Amino acid sequence: MDMEEVSNKQVILKHYVTGSPKDSDLEIRTTSVKLEVPQGSGAVVVKNLYLSCDPYMRGRMSMTKPHGTYIDSFTPGKPIVGIGVAKVVDSDNPNFKKGDLVAGMTGWEEYTIITATQSQSLFKIQHKEDDDVPLSYYTGLLGPAGMTAYVGLYELCSPKKGDSVFVSAASGAVGQLVGQFAKLFGCYVVGSAGTKQKVDLLKNKFGFDEAFNYKEEQDLDAALKRYFPKGIDLYFENVGGKMLDAVLLNMNLKGCIIVCGMISQYNLEKHEGVHNLFCLISKQIRMEGFLVSDYYHLYPKYLEMMLPLIKEGKVTYVEDVAEGLEAAPAALIGLFSGHNVGKQLVAISHDNI
Template sequence: MANNVQNKQVILKDFVSGFPKESDMLITTSSVNLKLPEGSNGVLVKNLYLSCDPYMRGRMSKPLVSSYVDSFQPGLPISGYGVSKVIDSRNQNFREGDLVWGSTGWEEYSVISSPELLFKIQHKDLPLSYYTGILGMPGMTAYAGFYEICAPKKGETVFVSAASGAVGQLVGQFAKLMGCYVVGSAGSKEKVDLLKSKFGFDEAFNYKEETNLDAALKRYFPEGIDMYFENVGGKMLDAVLLNMRIHGRIAVCGMISQYNLDKPEGVHNLMHLVIKRIRMEGFLVNDHYHLYPKFLETVIPLIKEGKIVYVEDIVEGIENAPSALIGLFYGRNVGKQVVVVDRQLFLTNQSL
């Protein structure tokens, strides 16, 4: 019994429809044994950072046959990407003390029975929290979607929706490094200013202040859009289709405007895919993790040289994780939303 410790957890109370609320989740405390049983092939980790990501909304709904990811189970801790420290291991690929990122529970300690979903952190000279974002799943998503799906060329025009988020801020910077003209949309003046002053976008606009999205896009792209990195869907996608150039490419990463609607908005301008010979391709980051070593080789030097910057929105304490997650769907976060589980380690690694 001496190895048992308390384990604070975020539990999904029941499946959600419409906009999720903080009350859809519950903070509870259980206990966990810090020693894994003999015969286990898993690892026990202490979670240090938790990542809030839009795709998690779909996991709060009843299971759908067409979904690409399993729903959360009511009454159990929700899960997502995080950064963790290995406390005990029965797996030959991990040792006590290893730092890892990957899928973990929204709790202080997690037993991970499928450690093949974890990445060992080798580069520790950057903030560990970056592995929830620029050096983790969102970074890989931006990299794969922009370079693999969009296949950019110097001088092309690029539009990024939800551009100040964890993925969008990187796509815009990748595009600028390629010598592209880049415009982003976001939902507040603060975020629009950030896109231009911090991330180097050529232009940016607040979509909430635009009564006619088609007119707004024509203002910023008088000759049309070569590449659109799609994070939003709905009315924005419809307007973009009107403004794409011949042989344009659309990388469909997500559609956050549709996640909380019982009946998704229709898209009416799909004929432009034919007229303009547009390639529109959805993708999942899981299909591109074989590129992760190449991605790190590319991105880490850019961060260290100051050629890419990254903004995080930090929330402290697992008890504040539900509020942080819900905030994504109201645009409250500025940059990558991260929950700090272990404040002491947070302070330590910020000084790296």
């Protein structure tokens, strides 16, 4: 006998977006879904528990890609998708069984049917009821944000003790970890953020040596010279634009710039020009962008390093949690004006976690 349908609240992209996105570009709709999958389909149906709000999702809200992209646009009229943590409700997939906790790409909705092909992006979470690591961490610290910080710093541009490291957007999901990882190396670390609250967080909670509010600086070049009188050895780039231009002037010979994101540019139809690129030649700087998805084979190695650090209190992580699917549009849009403090996520359900 067919299982009864249940209601399924969803976050829908109403239309493609140009310029700065607004809450009204998204809407909440309610449809229905059967909590079972056909035999032979290889699909799973999951109950979504936590959803991750990430800056890259802004590009998926636009139809045109003037700056290039590495992922398809969302489809207007359909639920948006992103990284989430979920519980398997029904499965025809041998890799997953009912009750499994999983992380990976899922819909911004209460329940998602994930096809056999899509399920390749899911991985099982080995989470115990008495585990002192919150399940929500798998959207960030133990998910893509943590892996991004780890890969950029450890694998691509490993610093040395005493190096000077600058992190922009430093209180965000990735930046807060980059700074803490660099401190574990014995580096001098400075971060920039957009409010006094975030600056205080960087210095007093995350252990950055210094931090500054970039909105209060009339001259970013002068600000960087003040905090890095001997220059910058490693820059973890999250912002782009004027910040990158100023950093290039302050990089040391044979320094390293790891490009993770450029959030200052995401709402612009035409990116700001960067004028000091000649510094790449004159200072022999290595500048490298990367996609964390190319490094997921290192995830077991990352967990082996990270779980003990969490349990020993050597790494701190701050989450900004919006409660309920109704709060999801504002939580996502708020990323692009700096409303979040720490890793932004949405908690949909705390059932049986």
